[in-house]
Amino acid sequence: MANPASGWSMDANTAASIHMMAAPVLDSRLKLASEKRITFGAFLYRQFFVTPTLPRDVDLKGKTAIVTGSNTGIGLECARQLLDLGLGKLIIAVRDERKGQAARTQLLSGRRLENSAIEVWKLDLASYDSVVAFAERSKSLEHLDIVVLNAAVMKVEHRMVESTGHEETLQVNVLSTILLTILLLPIFKAQKSSEPGRIAWVQSDITSWVKFKEKDSTPLFPALDKPENFNFPDRYSTSKLLGMLFVTELASSKAHGQYIEDCPIQPLVPFVYTAEADRVTKVLWEETMAELSFAHVQRILSDLGNVDS
Template sequence: MGGDAGSLSFLRFICNQLFGRLPVPTTSFEGKTVIVTGSNVGLGLEASRHIVRLGAAKLIMACRSTGKGEAAARSVEESTGCAPGTIEVWPMDLSSYDSVKAFAARVTQELDRVDVLLANAAVAMMQWEWTEDNETNITVNVVSTILLALLVLPKMKDTATRYNTRPTLTFVSSETHAMVDFPDAGASEGIFQSLNDRSKADMATRYPTSKLVLNFAVREMTSRRPREAYPVTINYINPGLCQSELSRHAGLEVTIPKMLLGRTTEQGARTLVAGACGGPETHGQYMDMCVVAEPGTMLTRPGAEETQTRVWDELMVKLDEVEPGVFGNL
C-alpha cells in the first residue's frame, strides 16, 4: 500500500492488536450532553454504552436509520439502567449535505449544551460510487464530517462559555492512514478533483486515503486554533482493527485479518471514549491505544504542511458552496 507499511510498522500493529491493553473508561460524563454519530452499530454503539454507563445526562445517537437507532437505544437503556429520556435518536445521513445541515440546526435549536461530539460514522466502500459532489468515501468520511463539526462548533463554544467547561470534538480516524501514499497531493487540477477522477481511483486504498485527508483537515483546524486560545479540544483517534460493521463492503483482504486479529467492538470503543475524555493536552493530537501518539509520516514529513493547507483551502471552497460562510464557525 505504501506509506509507513514497513516491517517495523507491521510488527507494531500485530503487537498492539494481540497484546495491547486498552483501559476500561472510568472518566465521568455526569451532567454532559454527548453526540455520537454512527451509533446504532459497532464502535459507536459500544462507545454510547460506555458514555451512558459513566453518567451522561443526555446522549444523542445520530443514525442514518432511526429504526435501527431506536433498537440500539433500547439495548443501551437495558444494559445501563439509565433514566428514561437520557437517550434520543436523531436521524442523520452523512451522504446528504441537507441531512447534515438539518441535524446541526436541530442541535442548535433544541440542545442547551454540547460537551462532546464523537464523529464516528464512516464508510469503507470498495466500489466506485458517487454521492453529492464526490466519490462516496470522500463525501462521507471527509466533507460531511468536517461540515458537521463546523456546524456544531458554535454550540460547543457556547457551552464552554456558559458552563465553564471544555468540550471535546473527537474524530475517529484509522491507523491505515499511515499505510498509503498520496499521489493526489500534487495534482495540478486540485486534490479533490483528482480524488474524484474515476479513471485514477484506486478503490483498494480509498478508505485509508479518505482518513488521511480527514487527518490533514483536522490538523489544519487545530493549527489555526491552538489550544491556548481555543475553548474546545479537538483530537483524532485510532480504534485499531475491530469487529465492526465498517468493513461490510470489503473483501477477504480485510475480513480475514479482522477474524484473526480484530479487537471486540467493546475494546475498540474504549479508544473512542478515551478521545472523548481527552484533555487540552490532546488538542491537535493523534491518539492510539488511548494515549497521544505519533501519526503516520505522511502527516509530518517535509512538505506535509503544504499539503495540509491545500486540503483545507480546497475543502473550504467546497463547503462554502454547501453552507456559505461556514468557515467562520471555526
C-alpha cells in the first residue's frame, strides 16, 4: 500500500501469538532517525518519488482477515491486495453496509472466488454497542489471522457523540478502536495455530507534525471533548498519536518492532521517544481503562497476561 500503515507486535504467550509491532524503548538513536524523516521535504519525496514494492512471496491461502473501513480508500486497496495474495476469507467491516456491498461487488469482479469468500459486517465505531456486537460476532469465525484497523474519521467541525459523551474523532479513532483491539485479542489467543495472528493499526505521516496542545491536561479526555480545544486538522493527528501511544504501551512487555511505512521498519514519531510521552501514556492508559471498564477490558488484558491489573 502506498499510504503508510503501522502495526505492533505482542506475544500472547500462546501457540496463537499475536503480533502488534511497537517501539516503546526511549532510544535517542531512534528519535534522531525519526526526526530526519518528518521534514516536509522528506514527506513530499516519499509521496511523489517512492513506490513501495508489493509483496509477491506471501501466500494467504486459507487465511481470514478483517479490514475496517474497507469500502473505500486505503481500506479497499488493502482488501484488494490481501485478496491478490490468496486470502481465503475477507470481512469488510463498515458503518454503511450498502457501501460495503458495493465494495464487495467490486472486489469479487474478475476474481475466481466463492460467493462466501467476502462478507460485509456492520461496524459503527461511534457506538460502543456496535463494537461489542462486532467483536462477539467475530467469535463465530472458524479462525482469524489478520485484522487491519483502518477505519477513522477526520472531522472539520467539533461534534459530540451523544451515546458516549465524547468528541467524535476521539471516539472513533481512539476509544472505540482501542476497545475493538482489546476485545479481539482473546479470539487470537484461543486459536490453536502454529502461526501468530496479526493486528495492524493504520497511522498517518501527519502525526509527525502534531501540536497536541492538550498533552498537559489531566484529565485528558475532558480537555479533548471541549469545543474550544477542537482544531482541524490537529485533532486527527492527535487521535493517531494517542492510538500509537496506547498500543505501544499495550505491546510494551513483548515489543519487537516499530512503525511500518512503505514496508520497511521505521521509527515512530519523535514524541514517542520523549519522557513527556511516558507521562501522557500513563494518563491515557488509566483514563482508557476507566472509560472502557463496562467491557471489562482490564480483566481481559490481565487474563491474557500482558499487563498487570
